[in-house]
Amino acid sequence: MVSIGNVAAALAVGIGNAVLAPVRPGPGPATARWGVGVGELAAGLPKLPGPARGLARHLNRFGSVVISPRGIEFDGDEVDWTRVTEIRTRRLVGYLLTDAITNGVDRLPLWWFPGRGLVLRGLTQTALTAVAVVADLRLDTGVFTVYLPAEVHSQGLLHRAQMAPGTPAALVLSDPAVRDLVETTARAHGIPVRPADDDALEVAARRAAMIRAVLATAVTMVGGLAGPTGTSQTGTKSSA
Numbered sequence: 001m002v003s004i005g006n007v008a009a010a011l012a013v014g015i016g017n018a019v020l021a022p023v024r025p026g027p028g029p030a031t032a033r034w035g036v037g038v039g040e041l042a043a044g045l046p047k048l049p050g051p052a053r054g055l056a057r058h059l060n061r062f063g064s065v066v067i068s069p070r071g072i073e074f075d076g077d078e079v080d081w082t083r084v085t086e087i088r089t090r091r092l093v094g095y096l097l098t099d100a101i102t103n104g105v106d107r108l109p110l111w112w113f114p115g116r117g118l119v120l121r122g123l124t125q126t127a128l129t130a131v132a133v134v135a136d137l138r139l140d141t142g143v144f145t146v147y148l149p150a151e152v153h154s155q156g157l158l159h160r161a162q163m164a165p166g167t168p169a170a171l172v173l174s175d176p177a178v179r180d181l182v183e184t185t186a187r188a189h190g191i192p193v194r195p196a197d198d199d200a201l202e203v204a205a206r207r208a209a210m211i212r213a214v215l216a217t218a219v220t221m222v223g224g225l226a227g228p229t230g231t232s233q234t235g236t237k238s239s240a
Contacts, residue, residue, distance in 0.1 A: 028184030037064020063168035090150040148173040
């Protein structure tokens with residue numbers, strides 16, 4: 001059975017591929033700056049004065065991916081490769097329904113209330129579990145196998161930091177050419193790239209399996225209490 005989440009993710013990937021077609025990068029590692037985003041588009045306007053191009057790139061905070069020999073940028077946040085300690089990958093469907101939503105909400109000027117993060121996390125995890133149940137736990141085929149470099153971990157002077165993309169940037173990063181550019185450039189700098197231990201889709205699949213097992217047990221128990229058709233719990237047939 002095809003789920004709404006599966007269809008939506010496939011549609012999003014298709015739209016992302018169409019948008020990237022004219023600007024898709026070549027094989028990595030990066031030897032020059034490559035980027036796509038709101039600010040990159042504005043900075044690339046032919047009649048824009050030179051000093052204004054730097055200002056225009058501030059619009060990248062609304063959605064961008066930039067990879068260069070010097071560093072990597074998601075949504076206007078940039079970190080040098082010399083500070084990056086590792087990159088963790090996540091499956092796109094799980095990321096879009098969890099982390100991408102919470103990251104996007106955090107960037108918007110919305111009313112904050114205590115526990116907002118927990119509420120959002122609970123809602124998104126519930127939705128993803130529903131997708132896993134409807135997909136009949138077949139998460140190793142089709143759009144469910146698409147992944148992206150979703151977390152850039154870095155070391156600052158005083159503390160560690162983590163950079164993650166919003167929804168538009170996540171779709172860009174799931175493109176095979178962009179993903180390859182990030183991974184090959186990272187490895188060229190000696191930075192490991194590995195799957196996240198707590199991938200949201202994997203967690204949702206385990207949760208969905210538990211739900212299915214509980215439901216199956218409940219159905220078996222109810223069937224055992226009801227007994228064969230036409231027979232009461234005492235084993236005597238009911239009269240017509």
